[in-house]
Amino acid sequence: xxxxxACLTMIFILQINCSAQEMPSIQTDRPDQTECPFIVxxxxxxxxxxxxxxxxxxxxxxxxxxxxxxxxxxxNHFELRMITEYVFDKxxxxxxxxxxxxxxxxxxxxxxxxxxxxxxxxxxxIALPKAASKEFKSTYFAPDFRLxxxxxxxxxxxxxxxxGAEWDGEHADPIFVYTITTGYSFSDKIGGYVEFYGFxxxxxxxxxxxxxxxxxxxxxxxxxxxxGGVGLSRxxxxxxxxxxxxxxxxx
Numbered sequence: 012x013x014x015x016x017a018c019l020t021m022i023f024i025l026q027i028n029c030s031a032q033e034m035p036s037i038q039t040d041r042p043d044q045t046e047c048p049f050i051v052x053x054x055x056x057x058x059x060x061x062x063x064x065x066x067x068x069x070x071x072x073x074x075x076x077x078x079x080x081x082x083x084x085x086x087n088h089f090e091l092r093m094i095t096e097y098v099f100d101k102x103x104x105x106x107x108x109x110x111x112x113x114x115x116x117x118x119x120x121x122x123x124x125x126x127x128x129x130x131x132x133x134x135x136x137i138a139l140p141k142a143a144s145k146e147f148k149s150t151y152f153a154p155d156f157r158l159x160x161x162x163x164x165x166x167x168x169x170x171x172x173x174x175g176a177e178w179d180g181e182h183a184d185p186i187f188v189y190t191i192t193t194g195y196s197f198s199d200k201i202g203g204y205v206e207f208y209g210f211x212x213x214x215x216x217x218x219x220x221x222x223x224x225x226x227x228x229x230x231x232x233x234x235x236x237x238x239g240g241v242g243l244s245r246x247x248x249x250x251x252x253x254x255x256x257x258x259x260x261x262x
Contacts, residue, residue, distance in 0.1 A: 034052055034231070035231075036228055036231045036232075036234075037057070037228070037231065037232055037233065037234050037257060037258070037259055039057075039059050039226075039234060039236075039257045040059060040080060041059050041061055041080070041236060041253075041255050041257065042061065042224045042226070042236040042237070042238035042253055042255050043190070043192050043194075043204050043206045043222065043224060043238070044173075044190050044192075044206060044208045044220075044222070045159070045171045045172065045173050045190040045191070045192040045206060045208065046118075046134055046157055046159045046173055046190075047159060047161065047171065048120070048129075048130045048131055048132035048159040048160060048161050048171075049130075049132075050084055050087065050088060050089070050090045050118060050119075050120055050132070051082045051083065051084040051090050051259065052084060052259075053084050053086060053087055054084070054261050054262055055083070055084060055259045055260065055261050055262070056081070056082070056083050056259060056260055056262060057081075057082040057083070057257065057258070057259040058079060058080070058081055058082075058257065058258055058259070059079070059080040059082070059255065059257040060077050060078070060079050060080075060255060060256050060257065061075070061077060061078045061236075061253055061254065061255035061256075062074075062075065062076045062077050062078075062253065062254050062255070063075045063076075063078070063251060063252065063253035063254075064251065064252050064253075065248050065250075065251040066248060066249045066250050066251070067248045067249065068248070068249060070102065070103050071100070071101065071102045071103070072100075072101050073098055073099065073100050073101070074098065074099040075096050075097070075098050075099075076097060076098075076099065077096075077097065078094070078095070078096045078097075079094070079095045079096075080092065080093075080094050081093045081094075081095075082118075087120075088119055088120040089117065089118070089119045089120070090117065090118050090119075091115075091116075091117055092114075092115070092116040092117060092118060092134075092136065093113065093114070093115050093116075094113070094114040094115075094116070094136065094138075095110065095111075095113055096110065096111040097109070097110055097111075098110075098111055098147070107146050107147075108144075108146075109143065109144025109145065109146050109147050110142075110143050110144045110147060111138070111143055111147050112138040112139050112140055112141075112142055112143040112147065112148065112149055112153065112180065113138065113139055113142040113143065114136040114137065114138040114139070114153075114155075115136065115137060115139070116134065116135050116136030116137065116155075117134070117135060118132050118133070118134040118159075119132060119133055119134075120132050121133055124161070124162070124163060129160040129161050129162045130160070130161050131158065131159070131160045132158075132159045133156070133157075133158055133159075134156065134157050134158075134159055134175075135154065135155065135156040135157075136154065136155050136156075137152055137153065137154045137155075138152065138153040138154075138155075138180060139152065140152055140153070140180055149179070149180025149181060150180060150181050151178075151180050151181065152180065153177070153178050153179060153180035154177070154178055155175065155176065155177035155178065155188075156175050156176060156177075157173045157174065157175030157188065158173065158174050158175060159171070159173050160172055160173070164193075167195055167196040167197075168193060168194065168195045168196075169193065169194050170191075170192075170193050171190075171191070171192050171193075171194065172189070172190060172191040172192070173188065173189065173190040173208075174188070174189055175187070175188045176188060177210075184212065184213040184214060185213060186210050186211065186212050186213075187210070187211040187212075187213075188208075188209070188210055188211075189208060189209055189211070190206060190207070190208035190209075191206065191207055191208070192204050192205065192206035192207075192208075193205060193206075199228070200227060200228045201225065201226070201227055201228075202225070202226045202228075203223070203224065203225045203226070204223060204224055205221075205222075205223045206221070206222050206223065206240075207219070207220070207221055208220055208222075209243075209244075216244065216245060216246050217244060217246075218242070218244050218246050218247045219242075219243040219244045219247060220240055220241065220242050220243055220244075220247055220248075221240055221241055221243055222238055222239060222240025222241075222251070223238065223239070223240065224236055224237060224238025224239070224253075225237055225238070232258055232259050232260065233256070233257070233258045234256070234257045234258075235254075235255070235256055236253075236254070236255040236256075236257070237252075237253070237254050237255075238252070238253045238255075239251060239252040239253065
């Protein structure tokens with residue numbers, strides 16, 4: 012643990028001192044649920060870490076500490092991705108903890124923004140059923156995919172949305188996913204968003220949610236975020252909150 016803290020501290024210091032005027036500021040897929048269509052810059056590793064708490068109902072809750080999205084660009088139109096999550100679940104006074112199945116994936120740019128055509132990318136992952144802690148292994152591989160799109164509304168405001176589907180590793184029926192969010196830059200450092208999103212099973216009751224959040228750009232290569240939201244459907248969680256730190260560095 013001390014080694015991890017020392018490494019993160021060193022990266023933090025190096026990023027503060029690093030000159031990053033040569034490229035746009037870091038663009039992340041968090042804290043909202045709408046994945047952005049942008050690719051990590053070539054030769055950069057990007058890490059998006061987060062800690063979240065979700066109150067499912069009066070008898071169940073979940074803490075994710077942490078979730079880590081690792082991104083690396085192969086070229087200007089294609090990046091590789093890996094998602095790891097360590098979770099603490101509490102259900103009916105019983106506690107469970109461990110790693111969810113590790114997911115590997117990619118994102119590829121399809122279209123640049125032109126008129127009514129948004130900047131568009133395609134993203135997909137597959138979670139490995141046995142690459143997890145004992146209590147969290149799934150029976151089957153769990154794929155997911157999304158089309159990620161974004162329109163520029165003004166110099167400070169954008170409109171983004173995703174459409175896709177995912178599988179839970181236990182059932183053959185897909186769960187369709189939608190998101191829509193608008194982001195606004197209050198200054199060069201501070202941004203915010205509001206978002207509606209949901210999960211729509213093929214045969215079951217849908218799960219609709221609302222959330223909002225704020226981001227703070229520490230440097231061009233580092234960002235903090237805080238967010239929270241509520242469930243809008245009978246099967247949705249009561250509420251959830253999240254805190255995150257994202258950074259990138261050149262290799």
